[in-house]
Each structure stands twice: as C-alpha cells, then as structure tokens.
Amino acid sequence: MSPKANKLIDSQSPYLLQHANNPVDWYPWGEEALARAKKENKPILVSIGYSACHWCHVMAHESFEDEETAALMNSHFVCIKIDREERPDLDNIYMDAIQIMGLQGGWPLNVFLMPNQKPFYGGTYFPNKNWKALLLNIAKAFRANYEELLESAEGFGNSIATKETSKYGLQVQQEAMSSDYLSQAVEQLLKNFDLNWGGMKQSPKFPMPAIWSFLLDFSLLKKDAGIKDQVLFTLKKIGMGGIYDHIGGGFSRYSVDEKWFAPHFEKMLYDNAQLLGLFSRAYQITGDSFFEEKISETVRWLNQEMLQEEGGFYASLDADSEGIEGKYYTWTKSELEDLLGDDSAWFTELYNIKDGGNWEEGRNILFQTSSYEDICHQFHLETNTVKSRLDNIKSKLQLRRKERIRPGLDDKIICGWNGLMLSGLSQAFLATGNSKILQLALNNGEFLLSKMTKDGQLFRTYKRGKAYTPAFLEDYAAVIQAFIQLYQITFDIKWISEAKKLCDYCLTYFFDKEDGYFYYNNPEAERLIANKKELFDNVIPASNSMMARNLHQLGVFYYDPTYWKLAKDMLGPIKKLIKTGIGFLANWANLYLELLVPTAEVAIVGTKARNLALDLNNIY
Numbered sequence: 001m002s003p004k005a006n007k008l009i010d011s012q013s014p015y016l017l018q019h020a021n022n023p024v025d026w027y028p029w030g031e032e033a034l035a036r037a038k039k040e041n042k043p044i045l046v047s048i049g050y051s052a053c054h055w056c057h058v059m060a061h062e063s064f065e066d067e068e069t070a071a072l073m074n075s076h077f078v079c080i081k082i083d084r085e086e087r088p089d090l091d092n093i094y095m096d097a098i099q100i101m102g103l104q105g106g107w108p109l110n111v112f113l114m115p116n117q118k119p120f121y122g123g124t125y126f127p128n129k130n131w132k133a134l135l136l137n138i139a140k141a142f143r144a145n146y147e148e149l150l151e152s153a154e155g156f157g158n159s160i161a162t163k164e165t166s167k168y169g170l171q172v173q174q175e176a177m178s179s180d181y182l183s184q185a186v187e188q189l190l191k192n193f194d195l196n197w198g199g200m201k202q203s204p205k206f207p208m209p210a211i212w213s214f215l216l217d218f219s220l221l222k223k224d225a226g227i228k229d230q231v232l233f234t235l236k237k238i239g240m241g242g243i244y245d246h247i248g249g250g251f252s253r254y255s256v257d258e259k260w261f262a263p264h265f266e267k268m269l270y271d272n273a274q275l276l277g278l279f280s281r282a283y284q285i286t287g288d289s290f291f292e293e294k295i296s297e298t299v300r301w302l303n304q305e306m307l308q309e310e311g312g313f314y315a316s317l318d319a320d321s322e323g324i325e326g327k328y329y330t331w332t333k334s335e336l337e338d339l340l341g342d343d344s345a346w347f348t349e350l351y352n353i354k355d356g357g358n359w360e361e362g363r364n365i366l367f368q369t370s371s372y373e374d375i376c377h378q379f380h381l382e383t384n385t386v387k388s389r390l391d392n393i394k395s396k397l398q399l400r401r402k403e404r405i406r407p408g409l410d411d412k413i414i415c416g417w418n419g420l421m422l423s424g425l426s427q428a429f430l431a432t433g434n435s436k437i438l439q440l441a442l443n444n445g446e447f448l449l450s451k452m453t454k455d456g457q458l459f460r461t462y463k464r465g466k467a468y469t470p471a472f473l474e475d476y477a478a479v480i481q482a483f484i485q486l487y488q489i490t491f492d493i494k495w496i497s498e499a500k501k502l503c504d505y506c507l508t509y510f511f512d513k514e515d516g517y518f519y520y521n522n523p524e525a526e527r528l529i530a531n532k533k534e535l536f537d538n539v540i541p542a543s544n545s546m547m548a549r550n551l552h553q554l555g556v557f558y559y560d561p562t563y564w565k566l567a568k569d570m571l572g573p574i575k576k577l578i579k580t581g582i583g584f585l586a587n588w589a590n591l592y593l594e595l596l597v598p599t600a601e602v603a604i605v606g607t608k609a610r611n612l613a614l615d616l617n618n619i620y
Contacts, residue, residue, distance in 0.1 A: 007032075012463040013083040014410045015051040019060060023070035026081045029090060037078040037115040043142045044113040045077040048084050048091050051410035052266035052316040054325055055125045056108045062128040069132055076139035077112075084109075085315060085414055086461055086469055089521040092532050093160060098122045100159045112138050117529050118157035120149045161530040165515040168535070170573035177596045179222075181575075185582045185589065186218060190230065192583075194258065198234030200583070203258040207238055207251065209274035210541045210586040216281060217590060220620075221597055228285070235282050238275070239294045240368035245329060246351065247366065247397045248305070249297030251275050252319075261367050262359060265326040265407070266319040269306065269417040270540050272298060276424035280431035284620035295428050299437055302421075307440075308413060311447035312462060313421050318408035328407050330363035331397075339396060343389055346379040350390075413462040415452050415471050418444060419478030420540070426485040430617050438489065445486050448479055449498065456505055473520050473534065476506050477546035484553055488617060491610055500554055503563075506547065516569050517544050535574070541587035544570065549591050556599050568595060 007027045008020040019026055027033035029046075037044045047064075049056035063069045073079050084091035084107065094111045097119040098104075104124060111122035126134060141149060164170070189211070194201045199208075212231050219228035238244065241260025243252050250272050252263035276298050283291035306313045321328040333353050337344045351366040352358055359365045372390075376383050425441040428434070451467060452459050458471035458479060480499045487495035510518040512533070520543060523531045534543045548570040555563030574588050582589050604613050 008081055011083075012461065012466070012468065013051070013086050013412060014408070015049060015053075015056075015083040015085075016081055018051065018057075019064060019081050022060070022064045023067050023074075024064050024079050025070075025074045026079050029080055029082050029087060033078055033080050034117065037113075040078070041115055042076070042078050043138065044080060044115065044117065045073060046080045046082060046090075046094060046109075046111045046113060048082045048094065048109040048111070049107045050084050050316075051408065052268065052318045053107050054264065054266070054319045055106075057320060057323075059108050059125050059131075063126070063131050066128065069128060069135075072132060072135045072139075076135060076142075085410075085412070088474065089472055089528065089532070092520060092534070093528060093530050094119060094122070096160050096530075096532070097156055098124075100156055114150055114153045116153070118153035119160075120153040120156065157529055160532075163515060164533045164535050165517070165573065168577070170515075170577075172569075173572045173575045175575075177592065179596060181579065182218070182589065182592060182596065183222070185579045186215065186227065188579065189215075189582045190227070193230055197259050198230075198237035199258075199260070201258070204254050204256045204264070205243075205258055205260060206254040206539055207243070207271060207275060208539060208583075208586075209271075209278050210537045210590075211583060213274075213278055213281075214582075214586040214590045214593070216278075216285075217593055220285070221593065232282055232286065235279060236290065239279070239290065242365040242367045244294065245301070246368065247329075247394050247401060249294075249299075249301035250305075251298070259367075262365060263326075264319055265329055267317040269313055269315055269414070270420050272302070273417065273420035273422075273424040274540075276421070277427040280424070280427040281620050283431045284618065292432065295432060296434075299425075299428060299434075299440070303440070305409075308411070310451060311443035312413035312451065313418055313444065315410040315412050315414050315417065318410070321405050321407045326359075326363075326365070328401065328404050330359060330365055332357065332362055333364060335400075336364075336397075339400060340393060343393060346375055346381065346386070347390075347393060349378065350375050411463065413452075414475075415448065415458055415460050415462070416475035416478040416540075418448060418452075419475065419480075419482040422448070422482035423478070423485050426482070426489050429489055430614070430620075433614075433618070441486060442490070445483065445495065448482075456501060458502065470522060470525050472522075473506065473510050473518050473543035473547065474540065476502055476510070477543045477550060480506075480550045480554075481546055484550065484557075489614070491613065496554075496557055499550070500558065503547075503550060503554055507566075516566070516573075518547055536581075536584040537587040538584065545585075545587035545591065549587065549594065552591060552594055552599075556601070567591065571595065 005020050006022060006025050008016040011017055011028055016028060082090055095105050095109060097111060103122060106124040108125060111119050113119050192200045199205050212234060215227055216231045238260055241255060243255045243260045243263040250267050253266050253268050253271055254264055256262050256264060279291050279294045283295060302313065308314060319325045333355050336353060340347050350370060351368055353364045357363045372383060372386055376386050422441055422444045425437055429437045429441060452462050458475050459467035460469040460471045460475055480502050483495045483499035506518060509522045509524060512519055517533045519531045520534045521531060536542055537545055548567045551563040552567035555567060571588060571591050574585060578585050578589050578592065
C-alpha cells in the first residue's frame with residue numbers, strides 16, 4: 001500500500017481503484033469497516049457508484065479528492081465505497097431505502113447508516129458546498145438526536161425488509177389465461193408510443209429491450225402487422241440515432257432527449273447484449289440489411305474493444321475521456337471535411353453535421369435522420385456505391401479516433417452480463433449464420449463454465465485470473481438462459497445439462513418456499529439487513545421473471561412437471577399487475593405469452609438433422 005492509499009488499494013474493481021488514493025479513508029464493504037462503526041459508535045457513510053458513471057466522477061473530483069471535505073468525512077464517519085456492479089444486492093437494499101424516504105434515486109448513491117447498517121438519510125449527487133454542509137448536519141444530528149435517528153432507521157429497516165409479495169399485495173390468481181387480457185395490456189402500453197421517434201413518449205429515453213422483445217413476439221403470434229411495424233420503427237430510430245456509435249458500433253446506455261439524439265455516452269455490456277439479440281430477431285423477420293449492419297458492427301466492436309483474451313467480455317466503457325463527456329465520439333465539421341474530401345457533402349447531410357456543431361462546444365454527434373436511399377436520390381448516387389464508400393469512411397474515421405485518448409474501460413467481467421451477451425450472440429448466429437459469431441459464443445460459454453463456475457456455484461465477477469464474490473440470482477438466471485440458447489444452436493447436450501444443474505442450485509439456495517419466488521442474494525452467503533426479491537423488469541429483466549421463463553423452458557426440454565408448475569405459480573400472482581404495469585413487467589408478459597400459446601416441439605432425425613434444425617431456427 002502506498003503512503004497515500006486507503007483500504008481500496010487491494011480491490012479488483014476499477015471503480016474502487018479510482019478512489020484508492022483519495023484522502024478519504026475509504027473501506028470496501030466488509031467486516032472490518034462494520035466492526036469499526038460499532039466499536040466507535042460512528043455513523044456509516046456508504047457511497048455507491050460504478051466505473052462508467054459520469055456524476056460519480058464529478059462528485060469524486062469535487063468532494064472525495066478534496067482534503068477539507070475528506071477531513072470532515074474521516075472525522076465523523078466510517079466511509080465505505082461500493083461498486084454497484086460487484087454488489088448489486090447492497091445497491092438494491094440502499095436504493096430501496098432512498099425511495100422509501102421519498103428521495104430521488106440514482107448514482108452516485110450516498111446513504112447514511114446507523115452502526116447497525118440501517119439507513120436514516122441519503123441522496124445522490126451533492127455539489128461540494130452542499131455536501132460539506134450535509135456532513136456537518138448529519139454529524140451534529142447523530143450526537144444530539146441519536147435516539148430519534150435510531151428509531152427512524154429502525155422504521156426504514158423494517159420497510160426495506162418487508163416481503164415483496166406483501167408490499168405489492170401479490171396473491172395466487174385462479175383465473176384462466178386470456179389473450180384478450182394480454183391484448184388490453186398491450187393497448188395500454190402503446191397509448192404512450194412515440195409515433196415520431198419510436199419508443200415511449202419520454203425523455204431521457206432508455207431502449208428497454210424487454211418491452212420490444214415482448215411486443216415483437218406478441219405481434220407475430222397475433223399476426224398484428226401494426227404492432228410489429230411499431231417495434232421495427234423503434235429499432236430503426238435507435239439504430240439511426242446518436243445513441244448508436246455509427247463509427248465503431250455498439251450502443252450507449254440512453255439518450256437524454258426524446259429523439260435518441262444525444263446519448264449519455266457510456267457503453268454497458270448488458271444493453272449491447274440485449275440489443276444485439278433484438279436487432280438479430282428484427283433481421284430474421286425482415287431481411288433488412290440495415291439491421292444486419294448494426295449486428296456486424298456491434299460484433300466487431302465487441303471483438304475489438306470488449307473481448308478479454310480468455311473469452312469473457314468486459315463490463316463497460318466510460319462516458320468521459322480527458323474529463324469531457326463524449327469527446328472521444330464527437331467531431332467538428334472541419335475535422336470531418338479534412339478527412340472526407342469529396343464525400344463530405346453527402347456524409348454531412350446523412351449525419352446532420354452542422355458548421356457550429358449540432359451538440360455542445362461546436363462538436364457534432366453523428367445522427368442519421370435520412371435513409372441511405374434518400375441520400376442516394378438527393379446526391380444522384382448508387383446505393384451500393386454509398387454503402388461501399390461509407391464502409392471506407394467509417395474505417396478511416398475509426399483510425400483517426402484511435403489516435404484520441406480513449407474512454408476508461410471497466411475491465412472486470414460480470415457473470416450475468418456475459419450470460420446476456422451469450423444469448424445475444426446465439427441469436428446473432430441464428431440470424432446471420434456467421435461461424436465467427438458462433439465461435440465467439442462457444443468461447444464465452446466455455447469461459448463461464450471454466451473460469452466463473454466452481455463446484456457448481458457461479459461467481460459474480462472475474463479479473464486477473466480470479467473469480468470473486470458469489471453470484472446473485474441475476475447471474476444464475478442470465479447464464480441458465482444463455483446455456484439453454486447455446487444448446488439450441490449447437491445441440492450439444494452439455495449446455496442444457498449445465499443449465500439444469502444451475503437451475504437446481506438456485507432452487508436449493510435462493511428459492512423462498514414461503515412465497516414461491518427467488519431471493520436476489522443467497523441468504524446463507526452473508527447476513528444483510530434484508531434479503532430482497534427482484535420482481536419488476538427494468539433495463540435488465542427481473543431475475544425472477546428470467547428464472548420463471550427458464551423453468552418453463554427446462555420443463556419442456558426435460559418433461560418435468562415440477563418446473564412447469566413452478567413457472568406457472570410464479571406468474572400467477574404477477575398476472576393482475578401486467579394489465580396496468582406491463583412497462584415494468586414485459587418479461588413476465590412474455591412468459592404469459594409462452595404459457596398461453598402452447599410451445600411447439602419439432603423432432604428432426606437423420607444425418608442432416610443439425611443443419612435442418614438450424615435452418616428451422618433461422619426463421620424467427
């Protein structure tokens with residue numbers, strides 16, 4: 001440990017290491033810090049963030065690197081830093097606490113706890129002046145109003161520990177499955193559809209892949225061309241928007257506006273995993289080369305920037321470089337003109353490039369609002385000529401961009417996010433038949449088995465040859481799903497067998513027989529103030545909805561009525577919420593659809609069985 005380093009210096013997490021030389025006496029979450037808080041009867045400050053988080057960097061620079069601020073923190077608190085990607089269980093608990101307090105959630109998440117780990121106040125980003133004032137006020141209140149804070153924390157602790165089934169009034173529902181019920185839920189959802197830009201009428205705009213995945217399945221089974229077209233329109237707008245990296249491939253996390261124009265530039269593996277699968281299905285349905293372009297460019301980005309040498313994929317790329325958000329990805333018009341020469345005019349029109357910039361500081365985000373065909377017509381060019389020249393331009397701009405200082409890479413490997421990517425790659429192989437994508441998927445599957453699994457147990461994170469932190473339900477659910485899909489493109493019994501073993505492990509260690517759902521954390525692994533269950537689908541589908549779909553599919557493969565019944569029983573209490581809250585229950589709605597429409601089983605035998613099966617699966 002260097003003289004200035006705090007106790008984060010031995011961490012694997014890039015996020016924690018970013019704070020290892022702060023003057024704040026940070027601890028990682030663990031017994032040493034918790035025991036010190038009890039021994040000295042000091043409040044605990046838990047600060048939670050992640051490597052690619054812009055406002056985490058801002059608060060770190062303003063406050064955690066400031067000697068005066070650090071002195072206040074060290075004097076009055078036991079300070080704990082948590083990487084939310086390593087410990088999503090703790091993030092879930094304390095994010096829930098903030099929302100119970102009626103405060104706005106987000107990251108960085110800063111929560112003040114009593115020495116018994118129960119929270120009494122918190123918030124997200126604070127400017128330095130406000131943060132210092134808050135630290136002094138909290139320290140004063142802890143001395144002067146200890147009993148009141150203790151009582152308040154006890155109340156919040158009890159609220160956090162309330163079972164989700166009680167919190168949301170979930171009870172077993174006996175009514176039969178109904179296509180009309182699902183249609184009504186879809187009707188409610190689509191009332192908020194943005195007819196101009198796709199997605200829902202809101203800003204900021206998140207892709208929310210689970211919603212479009214469900215609607216795509218629903219539209220095909222219902223033979224509803226209108227809904228299918230709305231999904232495809234949304235995917236087109238996302239793929240044309242600034243949220244997509246037109247030079248290097250891959251998608252940013254969200255756009256700050258309603259047009260998918262200005263992204264928050266961080267690139268997360270979990271978004272790209274799900275969007276890769278979704279664009280692959282769109283390509284299977286339409287044969288549209290636009291979708292194939294996004295598949296191939298995103299896979300190329302994965303290979304070039306996100307692939308670890310053993311076959312795993314890194315977690316994320318930062319939004320910032322040189323301390324400026326988006327600097328790596330944006331261009332001045334003069335930069336582009338110098339590089340493009342005769343192609344400058346049509347390229348400028350294609351991507352809405354402006355003299356003074358279409359974004360901040362005179363810079364341009366590449367933002368496509370016209371099709372290639374429209375540009376060809378406007379500039380009297382052949383479509384094939386434009387596409388060929390565009391490929392060359394993208395290569396040229398990518399080489400120039402590589403001369404810039406790159407955004408920071410979070411090089412830890414997260415088990416569940418790799419599971420999601422494995423599913424996306426499997427779908428991309430079905431869509432394209434590209435053997436290189438298949439090999440990428442197989443390598444990733446072998447990596448998950450050999451490096452992130454030990455004695456039948458998964459681990460959450462991996463770095464420098466070491467897997468660490470026992471996995472959470474999200475990890476198991478995503479990897480089980482991925483192994484089922486890997487079986488369906490390889491027909492290697494190993495993958496479906498491993499999926500079943502992991503599923504049985506979850507039933508042993510995560511399942512709560514009392515209410516029929518899975519805990520997010522293994523309650524036997526570590527004692528926390530609450531054992532939470534994740535029920536609502538968000539940017540990543542809920543771990544319980546993924547597990548329910550896994551149980552249904554494994555039930556079909558293994559003819560196991562126990563799995564079937566568990567899946568149906570898990571959906572039962574959720575059904576009544578789908579009609580009014582389908583936006584956050586889209587993956588559950590997909591399970592409803594799978595149970596409503598009998599699952600087809602096709603047996604193919606003979607020497608060409610595998611090829612014929614892949615041909616069949618290629619048709620989405």
